[in-house]
Amino acid sequence: MSDSLREPWLRGVAFxxxxxxxxxxxxxxxxxxxxxxxxxxxxxxxxxxxxxALRHPAWRIRGALALxxxxxxxxxxxxxxxxxxxxxxxxxxxxxxRARRVRPLPEGILVxxxxxxxxxxxxxxxxxxxxxELTSSRQIPLSFQRSMAGHEHPTLRVRATWEWQWxxxxxxxxxxxxxxxxxxxxxxxxxWELDPQAVEAKLxxxxxxxxxxxxGTCALSTALVEECFAEDKAHPLAWNRHxxxxxxxxxxxxxxxxxxxxxxxxxxxxxxxxxxLREDPDKGVRMRARLHPFPRTWAEYWAIHAVIGHGPxxxxxxxxxxxxxxxxxxxxxxxxxEPVLRQVAASWPGMPAELVDTLARDEDxxxxxxxxxxxxxxxxxxxxxxxxxRPVHRPHxxxxxxxxRTGLTHLIGHPxxxxxxxxxxxxxxxxxxxEDPDESVRRAAAANPSLAPETLEALLADLRTAEGAAANPSLxxxxxxxxxxxxxxxxxxPAAADAAAPADVxxxxxxxx
Numbered sequence: 001m002s003d004s005l006r007e008p009w010l011r012g013v014a015f016x017x018x019x020x021x022x023x024x025x026x027x028x029x030x031x032x033x034x035x036x037x038x039x040x041x042x043x044x045x046x047x048x049x050x051x052x053a054l055r056h057p058a059w060r061i062r063g064a065l066a067l068x069x070x071x072x073x074x075x076x077x078x079x080x081x082x083x084x085x086x087x088x089x090x091x092x093x094x095x096x097x098r099a100r101r102v103r104p105l106p107e108g109i110l111v112x113x114x115x116x117x118x119x120x121x122x123x124x125x126x127x128x129x130x131x132x133e134l135t136s137s138r139q140i141p142l143s144f145q146r147s148m149a150g151h152e153h154p155t156l157r158v159r160a161t162w163e164w165q166w167x168x169x170x171x172x173x174x175x176x177x178x179x180x181x182x183x184x185x186x187x188x189x190x191x192w193e194l195d196p197q198a199v200e201a202k203l204x205x206x207x208x209x210x211x212x213x214x215x216g217t218c219a220l221s222t223a224l225v226e227e228c229f230a231e232d233k234a235h236p237l238a239w240n241r242h243x244x245x246x247x248x249x250x251x252x253x254x255x256x257x258x259x260x261x262x263x264x265x266x267x268x269x270x271x272x273x274x275x276x277l278r279e280d281p282d283k284g285v286r287m288r289a290r291l292h293p294f295p296r297t298w299a300e301y302w303a304i305h306a307v308i309g310h311g312p313x314x315x316x317x318x319x320x321x322x323x324x325x326x327x328x329x330x331x332x333x334x335x336x337x338e339p340v341l342r343q344v345a346a347s348w349p350g351m352p353a354e355l356v357d358t359l360a361r362d363e364d365x366x367x368x369x370x371x372x373x374x375x376x377x378x379x380x381x382x383x384x385x386x387x388x389x390r391p392v393h394r395p396h397x398x399x400x401x402x403x404x405r406t407g408l409t410h411l412i413g414h415p416x417x418x419x420x421x422x423x424x425x426x427x428x429x430x431x432x433x434x435e436d437p438d439e440s441v442r443r444a445a446a447a448n449p450s451l452a453p454e455t456l457e458a459l460l461a462d463l464r465t466a467e468g469a470a471a472n473p474s475l476x477x478x479x480x481x482x483x484x485x486x487x488x489x490x491x492x493x494p495a496a497a498d499a500a501a502p503a504d505v506x507x508x509x510x511x512x513x
Contacts, residue, residue: 005466007035009483012447012470014039016480021046023480028052028061031488037064041095044070059084059122069095069399073105080112085120085130088113092134100373100396101318104141110134115155142320154180164190165217166322194242196221212236220244238262239305241298249273257282264289265304267296291338299323307343312366313392318374331355339364346371353377372397380404388419417441424448434465443468450474 013019014027014035024045028036039045040053041064053065054075059082065071066079067090079091092113094102105113113134119125134140148160149171160167161175161183175187192198193214200221203211215228216236225247228234237243238251238259251263252273257280263269264277265288277289291304303325310316327350334345334355345351346359346367356377359367372378372386373393383403387394388411397403411423417438424432424444432445446459446468459469460483469475470483 004463005461006487008463008467009460009470010035010487011038012467012472013480013483015043016471016473016475018473018475018477019480020477021048023477023484024049025052026481026484026488028056028058029488030058036061040064041067043068047075050075054078059087063087063090066091067093067095069099069103073103073109077106077109077112080109081116083121085122085125088116088120089125089130089133092130092137092139094137094139097395098137098317099399100315102138104144105134105139107144110140110144111151111153111156114159115153138317138319142322149175154178154183157183158186161186161190164193193218195219196224200224216240218242235259235262239266239301241268245270252277257285260285261288262305265291265296265301267294267298267301287340291341292333297323297325299325300329303344303347304340307340307347307370312369312390315392315396334359339367342367343370347374349375351375351377369393376402378402384408387422388414388416391416391418394418434459439464443471447471447473 010027010032013023016023024039025048026032027039030036036058037060040061045053045065045068050065050071053061056062062079062082063084063086066076066082066087068076076091079087082088082091091105091109114131116127116130119127119130145160145163146166148156149167151157151160157175157178157180160171164172164187167175172187172191175183176191178184178187192202196219199214199218200223203214203224206214212233212235215224215233216239218240219242220228220237220240222244225237225244228237229247229250234251234254235256235258237247238254239262243251245268248263248266248268249270251259252269254260254263260277260280260282261284264274264280264285269277271294274289274294277285280286280289288304288308292300299321302321302323306316306321330345330348330351333341334351336342336345342359342362342364343366345355346362347370351359356371356375357379359371360379360382362368362371368382369386369390372382373396378400380402381404383397383400387397387403406426406428408423408426409429411419412429412433414420414423417436417440420433420436420438421440421444423429424436424441425448427448427450429448429450432448432451433441434445436442436445442465446456446465449472451459451469451472451474453474456469456472456475459465462469470480
């Protein structure tokens with residue numbers, strides 16, 4: 001057999017869903033080269049294979065496991081104290097490519113990473129670089145962030161002070177009176193955000209990129225508000241909940257429609273201004289003003305803002321909101337005549353099943369797309385429809401448990417090869433398209449479990465279909481071992497190096513820059 005079949009066989013067996021633990025553990029052998037890390041990163045793994053990867057002497061194997069989105073993150077706890085800083089950093093950064101909806105890390109791992117005193121024995125990353133990676137990864141849930149103010153570890157209570165505005169008054173007082181002097185000092189240094197005079201004094205020292213954020217979130221003095229109007233920097237004031245009433249009134253008549261649009265939905269808008277903006281010459285302003293009646297809340301304001309203007313191909317991260325409207329409000333949105341509000345409802349993962357069924361049939365395509373991408377009860381047929389019609393959403397849809405893997409045979413003649421490849425794996429397909437002109441379709445067809453054993457053997461010997469055939473779940477386990485015997489026995493073993501290669505070091509630092 002040709003050595004050109006070695007890589008396709010190894011890749012196929014590594015991702016064969018029927019491969020047993022002993023088969024997968026063999027692929028961690030150095031003789032398999034990069035296939036072991038590829039497998040540890042890219043597929044679901046049995047528990048004993050995870051254990052073997054956690055104990056593996058090669059940091060590349062452990063690091064690949066740290067990037068695995070299929071394994072229960074609680075199993076990855078030992079990697080938070082791994083000797084290699086790269087392994088810790090990859091765990092902190094999360095799977096790549098980053099999923100739209102990121103699965104949070106367990107509290108134990110978060111505490112270990114956030115309170116670490118070093119970045120690992122290899123000295124490639126510092127503990128602060130690893131923390132930066134964790135902070136930007138979206139793997140810290142809001143529940144943990146909100147609990148840090150009362151955590152027993154003072155380092156975490158210090159971090160809690162950095163989110164001063166989102167703390168309750170009781171939490172702020174407790175941090176200001178904390179028994180640890182470092183926590184008290186951090187609390188005193190953080191309270192400036194709600195002191196208009198302190199904000200005015202501090203803002204000139206901030207970088208140009210940071211100023212709009214603080215102008216949109218902090219308490220503002222009258223002088224600073226006037227300065228923003230004078231220097232045409234009033235945009236952040238439009239969504240700042242601390243903006244004084246007199247400034248909100250001026251913003252409601254701002255010459256730029258985008259500013260008026262943001263003001264039109266504010267909960268603190270005066271009724272006469274709201275009525276005026278409902279008659280605004282700009283269509284977008286009128287829409288924002290009419291979307292829902294008073295009383296409004298800031299949670300409703302941001303729920304609507306997260307939907308408007310994004311379009312059917314929006315792939316923004318699906319994140320946990322800091323504050324959420326009531327279930328009754330979302331239910332009212334689902335029944336609204338306004339498509340934007342039905343899109344808001346479809347984005348809420350708590351929507352009850354009966355309303356999900358209604359929204360799945362909505363005449364507005366964006367409602368259906370948002371429901372498919374964001375709701376756990378979205379029906380499989382809707383997930384498939386969006387997969388076929390909106391390619392940009394395919395990577396996300398394929399990660400959803402409800403995505404259908406059968407009943408796809410009607411798509412085998414579709415002009416898009418990605419759709420044909422999905423259909424080619426359906427076991428109900430009588431004749432998988434083994435001669436399709438597209439490589440990915442042929443590979444998927446060769447992995448179809450309905451193929452006869454003699455056909456499978458012929459496909460294993462063909463370079464065009466060898467990888468798919470090796471990944472076929474109908475392939476007997478003894479045959480998998482035989483393929484590995486051929487591929488691994490006598491293969492050149494990479495130089496005994498578990499030191500970081502330049503490319504690995506570069507990748508580690510790219511995550512934190």
